[in-house]
Amino acid sequence: MKQKKVAIVLINYKNYAKRFLPDCIKSLHDQTFPAEAFKIFIVDNESTPESVKYLKKIAPEAELILNKKNEGFAKANNQAFNKAMKEDFEYLVTLNIDTIVHERWLEELVKAAEKHLEAGAIQSLIMLYPEMEKVNSLGNELHFLGLAFCQGYGQKLPKSLPKLKEITCFSGAAVLTPAKVLKEVGMFDETFFMYHEDTDLSWRMRMAGYKIFLASRSIVYHKYEFSRSMQQFYYLERNRIMMMLENYKLPTLFLIMPVFLFMEIGVLFYSLINHALIEKLKAYMYFFNIQHLKTIMESRKEKQLKRKLKEKDVIKTFTSSLEFYQIKGGFFKFLVKYMVNSLFRFYWLIIKNIIWW
Numbered sequence: 001m002k003q004k005k006v007a008i009v010l011i012n013y014k015n016y017a018k019r020f021l022p023d024c025i026k027s028l029h030d031q032t033f034p035a036e037a038f039k040i041f042i043v044d045n046e047s048t049p050e051s052v053k054y055l056k057k058i059a060p061e062a063e064l065i066l067n068k069k070n071e072g073f074a075k076a077n078n079q080a081f082n083k084a085m086k087e088d089f090e091y092l093v094t095l096n097i098d099t100i101v102h103e104r105w106l107e108e109l110v111k112a113a114e115k116h117l118e119a120g121a122i123q124s125l126i127m128l129y130p131e132m133e134k135v136n137s138l139g140n141e142l143h144f145l146g147l148a149f150c151q152g153y154g155q156k157l158p159k160s161l162p163k164l165k166e167i168t169c170f171s172g173a174a175v176l177t178p179a180k181v182l183k184e185v186g187m188f189d190e191t192f193f194m195y196h197e198d199t200d201l202s203w204r205m206r207m208a209g210y211k212i213f214l215a216s217r218s219i220v221y222h223k224y225e226f227s228r229s230m231q232q233f234y235y236l237e238r239n240r241i242m243m244m245l246e247n248y249k250l251p252t253l254f255l256i257m258p259v260f261l262f263m264e265i266g267v268l269f270y271s272l273i274n275h276a277l278i279e280k281l282k283a284y285m286y287f288f289n290i291q292h293l294k295t296i297m298e299s300r301k302e303k304q305l306k307r308k309l310k311e312k313d314v315i316k317t318f319t320s321s322l323e324f325y326q327i328k329g330g331f332f333k334f335l336v337k338y339m340v341n342s343l344f345r346f347y348w349l350i351i352k353n354i355i356w357w
Helices: 016-029 047-059 072-085 107-116 177-186 197-207 226-230 233-245 250-273 277-286 290-305 311-316 330-354
Strands: 008-011 038-047 063-066 089-094 099-101 117-130 136-137 140-142 146-151 166-167 174-178 211-222
Touching: 008 016, 008 072, 008 107, 016 038, 016 099, 038 047, 038 072, 047 063, 063 072, 072 177, 072 290, 089 107, 089 166, 089 177, 107 117, 107 146, 107 166, 107 174, 107 211, 117 146, 117 177, 136 146, 140 197, 174 177, 174 211, 177 197, 197 211, 197 233, 197 311, 233 250, 233 277, 250 311, 250 330, 311 330
Parallel strands: 008 038, 008 089, 038 063, 117 211
Antiparallel strands: 089 174, 099 211, 117 136, 117 174, 140 146, 166 211
């Protein structure tokens, strides 16, 4: 059988390459997957002559895509996807530059994809680094109010983890997608710029009838820096709301509106005491722009036209509980754990039994 061609996409921004790329590239060179069957694409956001020189030195075999400005995660990956698909690559892999991959990482991803043709995406098992015995992501959970978080974060690896397990959403840090799936459902939504674009694409894949899997033998070690993500509170909040507006059916949006408003009061208070109120208000203001609303409606129409499953089938694995590692402060953790989550579980239980569409 002919060996499938795989494109591996890495995104660089400013000095990240010097900090992370040597370890990442070395681990890619050590793969058991045939070297002639995969190609590395590096998208250099806000590229400079110095960054280009360094990338050519550290990864001379890679094809470079140079952007004068920071195009974000979504567009940068799409640029590489488009190039790779023109070169007839069957599988497209997004991989964070701050990772080290196991020698069988790619072989196990492709093996899982070849065996499960119903897969829209297959995520690697992502472990933390240097705490290599702790989990970064066993797949991503999706709260029905649009919050996404890593399953199993900071925990020891479960002993009973199967070779392949179905998950709700994938993490864009290390995931394989068949090119044919992206041609059908579309690529990353570039309006998102960064954060939740992987959750949005997962949601759309599920709407189109595809399954998303975790391949536990495809292992990645991630030099995860959560504090860096917190600085992008605006995108996290804006994209969470935008994703719900575009992917939920209208009756579902109507049903979740009361608890959504309750949640927003809590987020406003949380953002106030964590010095992020301005970013939260900016996120709200985005939706008061007529052109932005027009773009959202057009995007919603396009995404809904590709829907094949009923809403009740798409949302069956959405969670109603918030995880606590994203929340700072003992009081807020207590409040969320014992009060807010109880309310969410009760409300979601009712809604899920009402939704028949």
